[in-house]
Amino acid sequence: MRSAELDLRSPVVPPKNVKFCLDASCTMTTQLPRPSDNEKFCTAQAFKKNMVSLGLDVASLGLSLVPTGGLVRTLATTVTGIVLTGTSSALSAVGHHTAEAGVAFANGVVTSYPFIAVAEEVGLKTVARALPVVGTIVGGVELGYDGWLAYQDYQACSAHR
Amino acid sequence: MQRTSVRTSETSKPMISDRAFGLVALLAVLPVFFAFAVAGQPARGRAAAISAGMIIVVARFTWEQRKCIWYWMTISCFACVHTAVVLLATWQEKRYPGFALLPIAAADFAVMYRVIRFIQALFKARNRHSGGPRTFDKGDRY
Numbered sequence: 004m005r006s007a008e009l010d011l012r013s014p015v016v017p018p019k020n021v022k023f024c025l026d027a028s029c030t031m032t033t034q035l036p037r038p039s040d041n042e043k044f045c046t047a048q049a050f051k052k053n054m055v056s057l058g059l060d061v062a063s064l065g066l067s068l069v070p071t072g073g074l075v076r077t078l079a080t081t082v083t084g085i086v087l088t089g090t091s092s093a094l095s096a097v098g099h100h101t102a103e104a105g106v107a108f109a110n111g112v113v114t115s116y117p118f119i120a121v122a123e124e125v126g127l128k129t130v131a132r133a134l135p136v137v138g139t140i141v142g143g144v145e146l147g148y149d150g151w152l153a154y155q156d157y158q159a160c161s162a163h164r
Numbered sequence: 165m166q167r168t169s170v171r172t173s174e175t176s177k178p179m180i181s182d183r184a185f186g187l188v189a190l191l192a193v194l195p196v197f198f199a200f201a202v203a204g205q206p207a208r209g210r211a212a213a214i215s216a217g218m219i220i221v222v223a224r225f226t227w228e229q230r231k232c233i234w235y236w237m238t239i240s241c242f243a244c245v246h247t248a249v250v251l252l253a254t255w256q257e258k259r260y261p262g263f264a265l266l267p268i269a270a271a272d273f274a275v276m277y278r279v280i281r282f283i284q285a286l287f288k289a290r291n292r293h294s295g296g297p298r299t300f301d302k303g304d305r306y
Contacts, residue, residue, distance in 0.1 A: 056259050129225055129277065132182065132225075133182075133221055133225050133273055133277070134266075134270055135182060135183070135186065136182050136183075136185060136186040136189065136221050136224075137217075137218065137221060137266065137269050137270050137273055138186075138266050139183070139186030139187060139189075139190055140186060140189055140190050140193065140213075140214065140217035140218075140221070140269070141214060141217075141265050141266050141269045142266075143187075143190035143194065144190070144193065144194070144197055144210055144213045144214050144217065145210070145260060145265065147194055147197050147198070147201075147210075147213075148197065148201075148206055148207075148209075148210045148259070149259060151197075151198070151201045151206050152206070152259070
């Protein structure tokens with residue numbers, strides 16, 4: 004509609020996203036804008052898409068200081084780790100990425116224990132003592148990485164809508 | 165009983181527990197990741213942050229050697245090598261949930277730690293013949 008055809012007698016309804024108005028039909032407010040439906044939708048979408056990765060990263064941080072076990076447990080977890088590695092690779096080849104992420108997480112948890120136990124048994128006590136610290140840093144950086152990707156997904160969704 | 169904290173020197177009390185140190189180191193390296201991520205290279209940032217974290221952890225666990233020149237030269241060499249690898253290698257934009265990268269990071273830490281201990285043993289044997297270590301302390305020989 005051209006501006007010359009505007010009916011000046013009709014009330015002017017401000018658009019939703021306008022923060023400040025200069026005419027009499029608007030009232031100045033200091034309230035923060037409430038999240039729109041688009042923001043809620045995109046937040047939910049980004050969270051849903053990255054929920055598995057973020058959850059596993061948070062779990063990693065919590066598990067980074069669990070103590071290790073003995074030689075039998077070391078051997079058992081090593082075999083389990085090998086099996087889980089093969090399973091993760093197979094799932095990746097088929098295309099089940101969510102399941103692959105879960106199996107890879109379990110693999111990381113399982114194989115970290117024999118690493119600590121072996122390090123202790125061959126006399127690398129400092130290396131074994133440092134592994135929980137290393138796990139905290141790796142898990143935290145991974146959490147930051149997945150959080151960043153979730154934020155990128157949110158931004159892409161907002162721009163698309 | 166196994167020690168649960170790091171000592172800042174051979175004679176001082178533990179200043180900070182391992183758990184707290186891990187969190188502090190994590191907070192220290194996260195800006196490295198976000199700097200690369202804002203520049204559009206989050207995978208490279210992840211590698212840079214983990215590398216920086218491993219160097220910090222190695223420095224912490226070998227901190228009793230901090231008065232030796234060779235120690236800081238070695239740490240500098242580690243930093244240069246990691247910087248070159250981070251900047252020159254191709255990093256995939258792939259998710260590695262949780263502990264999936266722990267074995268690689270642990271191997272990186274173990275190699276750097278053993279190299280420092282090896283150099284320490286070399287200098288100890290050398291100083292046994294030449295008399296006294298070369299340190300930054302009170303006008304000692306560099």
